[in-house]
Amino acid sequence: MVLRCWKRQNVVKVAAIVLMELFVILLWGGENLVSAQNQAASTIRIGAAISFSGPLAREGNSIAKGYELWAEEANEHGGLDVGGKKYKVQLKLLDDKGDSSTGVKLVEKLITDDKVEFVFGPYGSGMTIAASAVNEKYKKLMIAPMANAPDVYKRGFKYLFGLLPPANRGAGNHVNILRFLEPKPKTVAVVYPDDLFPSSTAKGIKEEAEKQGFKVVYFEKYPKGSKDLTPIISALQPIKPDVFITTGYMEDSVLLVRTSREMRFNVKYFGGLDLFLHEDFLKALGNDAEDLFSHAWWDKVANMKSDVFGSANKVIELYETKHHTEPNYYTISGVATGEVLQSALTKAGSLETDKIRAALLKNQFHTSLLAVKYDDTGANSSGSGVLIQIQKGKPVVVYPQELQQAKPVYPKPPWGNK
């Protein structure tokens, strides 16, 4: 009876509002129902704020796949073994959009709201420096796969453990190989975007180069996200350095190579960081990536021994079965993050943070990414990388000598005119 008095518009409006409310309650309530259910079983909740979108999305997504693979494998084997009891892994990953303040808020939410017991790191030193302050405050352990600017570990934090050794150790390989090249190069130029990790790595390279007797003739930074790098190449052309190294990110590294090609800037040695091996980089440059040198913390060739999986090849196999494509090194680092936590939990035999922390500091771990031995600051003090050169479109390990697959092509042939 009452309904007949209502105008049709009002009914629609009210119905819409009620439906929306129901929807919201269902979503919110539903989530709580599920987590309440899980709290009954033995689970370990692990959270991470990671870049699914934004400028770091490519790397963030790859790492997230690594976390997921590790969690799936752990659960398929009944869960993590802690002191004789098995715990299933429940992973909660949120999008930090490549923005450190978003990441900070999300980690806070994960710890206080979602009550995660452990935190996995975001992608990048800048993001990790910000996010780790949160888990440090709440005394929750964070294992960060990709945070190896030296500054990350200089803050006296007790609850942050990294995976990659500090950056200058690896990038220094670009300098180490130089003495094996004929004719011996003399001058080095380094350019980098104005951001934490690239600049501290670039400084490390400069120090190493000067220590080994090379002359650093150009050392310049450019704004992160710069769309035009022609002034740098213009400035370098009269200087004619033998060696040109960049610690830039994906977009700017591609731009540097393309601009060098456009402006016919030739060097004998063109080197960069691990992203030079990323498929997006190689696809973007095509033939122009030929003869570029890249540092890598990981290469399939090394087939690292893994305490949890047996070997890196096993991890690659598992990933290929699930995703029908090869994992990249970011994904392996995600898996290795899980491996470290898993091994530490087993060794500690307890879920108490202090016991796990002690286990992390005391033991040596072998992961599918690299060997891990922590110093007091939470930095990985073992493990070194390799130098890879793109030869005929394929990455080839050229340094160190023990792992060398082929001799390096040096000097780099000048850019042709197609």
Place this chain on the structure above:
Amino acid sequence: MGLQEIANALLLAGIYACVGMGFSLLYGVMNIVNLAHGAMVMVGAYISFWLFTLWGIDPFISIPASALLLFAIGYPMQAYLVNNVIRSDILRSLLVTYGVEMLLLGAVLVTWGSNYRAITPRYFGAGFQIGRVVIPYLRTGVVAVALAMAVGLNLFMSRTRIGMAIKATALNKEAAALVGINIRRIYAISSGLGCALAGAAGTLVAASYTISPSIEGPYLGNAFVIAVLGGLGNMMGAVAGGVVLALAETVGAVYFGMSFQRLIGFVIFLLVLILRPYGLMGRRFYAEI
């Protein structure tokens, strides 16, 4: 600053001009700040990327395709979304275009992911050399397209009926309505046109740089500066704005270091606005709120 740097700046101005033109049209004619402009440039870039990757179509040839597809996005956006809020305060149209931006960004992210893509046409890297100055073919092509677009649009606006109707509507929309111009339709056409220009700019961006969904933010900012610098609503002004910005950035980079690139650009922007508030080539009747 050497000749090479000047040449580089002029070539960079080509991209800047294209990016600014579409934005200038919408802002100058309709007072719509199209927050989705950067996203539309990005969509245009992706369209060209896929045309190149799937069927090998050269980016310069795919310009009409991305322009047409973006017209098909811009026209309904204006006709069905923005036209309905255009009479209320400017914040509403900002919100609507912001929503369109998020929609486009999300759609691209979901469909094609966040990978970096690049187009490498066969003539990439090749160029001609005048003395010690290297001038790549690709960038020269971009400049040529930018000039063609500016000239073509100028002719369109002054010689065709629709073009003149657009100008009339910009001058005084009540008077235009009085003489029988369908304001809503003209707005929709202008919006479509502006978005088509964004699409064309996107193609050129895809040919010159790597693209990913994250490029849309910086291009919106650039478009704003270039459009206002050159004078809103004026196509040749967008070219002038592009040239000034590119030169300012290059001077900043060469004399003060790369970090000053954007700073000098913005300083020049502010100076021009202080000295000539309507932009380098702007006229009073555009951009009157």
